[in-house]
Amino acid sequence: MNVQPSSLTRPPLPEALTAALSARFGDRFSRRPADLEAHGRGESYHSAQPPQAVCRVASTDEVAAIVTLCAAHRVPVIPFGAGTSLEGHVTAPYGGVCIDLGGMNRIVAVRAGDLDVTVEAGVTRQQLNTHLRDQGLFFPVDPGAECTLGGMAATRASGTNAVRYGTMRENVISLTAVMADGTIVRSGGRARKSSAGYDLTRLLVGSEGTLGIITELTLRLYGIPEAVSAATCTFPDIASAVGSVIMAIQCGIPVARAELLDARTIQAVNRHFKATFEELPTLFFEFHGTPAGVEEQARQVQDIVSASGSGDFHWASGQEEANRLWHIRHNVHYAVQGMRPGAQVWSTDVCVPLSQLTDLVRITQDDVMAASFFISTVGHVGDGNFHLGLIVDPKNPDELAEAAAINDRLVKRAIALDGTATGEHGVGVGKRKFMELEHGAGVAVMRALKQALDPLGILNPGKVLPDA
Template sequence: MSVSENVPTHDLPVQAKASLDEHFGDRVSYSEAIRSQHGRSEAHHAAQLPDAVVFAESSEDVIFVVRLCSAHDIKLTAYGAGTSMEGNAIPLHGGISLDMSRMNHILRVNAEDFDVVVEPGVTRNALNDHLRDQGLFFPVDPGAEATIGGMVSTRASGTNAVRYGTMREAVLGLRVVTADGREIRTARRARKSAAGYDLTRLFVGAEGTLGIITEVTLRLHPIPEVISSAVCSFETLEGAAATVIQAIQCGVPLARAEILDDVAMRAVNRWAKLDYPEKTTLFFEFHGSPSAVAEQVETVKELATGNGGGGFQWSNLPEERARLWKARHEAYYAAVNLRPGAVGWSTDVCVPISRLPECIADTKSDLEAASIPAAILGHVGDGNFHVIFSLDPAAPHEMEEAGAINARLIARALAMDGTCTGEHGVGIGKQEALVDELGDSVDVMRQIKRALDPRGTFNPGKIFAAEH
């Protein structure tokens, strides 16, 4: 991935640079190495270096930077862990990359109310490590070691979404610094409210285009009494998808239901040195009391058998479950590394679950006719799945072919009344698809952007093209 040459890098105004140096000292960096790190992500999109990287440690730091950027017309992009898939945090127009990773304090656990208040740089694993002794956990699990702020901004979900929901359901309230340098509170800790506009949901999924998140209040859940995991291989993709749909229709409260096609399983076996059958495979997890979990397992096993599934492997042991889910979470890297030196392109769509078998089957047929390797994996319990391409960076035609397949995938999902992205966000790569999906609603989004950020300071060029 090379630095984009489409948008030039501009030097910061002398006065602005002096103010940054005075306020932040060694917490502002102009080095090419640090700027390069903040100019790229897991995405396949070309990198673009910011002019400076600022490491915030407090809300006051964020307010200072926002006001400075507003005064000098400098673009500002918040940065978490750099794990986004659609170039969401790439600073397309240079300016300042505001690294939030040092705002990583867990401020308050309200165990009796099942909520927690954290700074945006806290990672999901660090949060769950902190909560474990209190019998609580935060379920949203996108796989990557993402920051909470980044997960809020992209409306992340992941493997537990089928039972516990996405960041949309998990966020109770936020503190956000707006373009005029105010820190606002979007909600209090009450579980429901009819007080005015739902500002929390406005900022969840806004990809940092409307403000900078400085504090997050999250909904928590009790750690289940029993957790059981299972792996089951299938003769067909359709049989695997049908098993999950039927389980949901039967009222089985699946905690996780993940699908990997034969290509993904071959990649996982090679990457993690495992020996699963290289067939379409479902990864399940069940939560609840001993009797409830036993009933769930038996129901799903019967459904799977009827749909061509077999070779169930079960585990209640934490170390075995951790090994299983580690293999699933590393499936992206496994799929990319099917070819030495390859780069990855991971896309995603989401469709109503009744249309999922058809959408996956048609996509699989498309991939089998392609000249590039690609794997299918996803969160089939909520209709969301990914295609991961393994591309030769020295072969531009492969990127073009992947783009054409991706366009057909999105069109297929929209024709089924689905969405162009279930969890990656719009970022750079799905702006045209967003218009195809929502039409004139995108103009309303632009109006909101102009109202809250009239100078286009925050993360310009994301969701829709910058107007400034």
């Protein structure tokens, strides 16, 4: 049977398949309800849809063996990293076998002279950076959560450092992936540029496990900056805060991070972390470089924010305070969720050209203020990306309908401004309905690619592409 998103079917797993997987993987093959439930959801409002079995793998060859078996039986396969996704990427609407890559956590090779590293897909960014620290190197892509690098590549993640260092798209040099028939493919070598054939790396980065399952990556590395400084500043309104960041970027100041937290988010932060920030729209900045360069960047930004109405410019007093600032920013999701115990965060994720960001944020605040539930606004405003955190009761259909309407209006505004429905979270199941609005005839090309690379439709079905 060809697994298609148009018919939600969950036939039982073939006995021959379960016997083969059980024989090969032993206790790493599980059909226990608790394991299935844990592998059927991410960290979002999307309902859990558990797989019918879970296999914990230790190598690319094991992934290939599972995919080969599942292809022979026309059974879906769903890759799973750390379960931190926000758009339902790891749900199993058609059942099937979840491949848990978390155990593939070897750092294969660090090549300091070439500023690159090869890792297995289950390595987390924190694990990698801890390993690299003594060599004076780091990997900069930083979504905040304890994500696996394979999952970050699959969703084309970015985060707080993207304004300076780029996203996963710019930082994956090459990768190894298992295709829908079990073939193992390496997308390229380690050269920093190549004109040889189609760019399979860029094709698979961001494909969310629908074209191939990423098992190994070669990534760019960077030298740890000689000097790092952080600062915060408050503004009377969100538009002034966003406008000041845009001006700093347009002036060519190489800001490493520029993060916006609106007054409601600061309120949640103060409550959750027992902090004492002034409850106004606030920017968190970070500057990287030489001591003199960092000082100059900060002085230039301070002049810009002062002219934009900032009431202060507070330097982090040391590395400990700077680390605390970014710990807070990375855990805002949990701070805003704490404003309504028992509720869940519906996190939006639009990105627009920098010149359009101020107007979009300003217009969106009308929806924020009119909503019947708490909404936070945060953003990586240095690259035009911002999020609403809608704190909704997932069992209340009226609230879900209201949240969906707010999200729809936001996404449609962003696309109308030449932006995108998702700057970093990915499509999953949550953003499929916007793909045709954003890409038009390009969706047919995507479907053709999917059909060519996964003719049986077994790779993470029901994600990315809308129903035909």
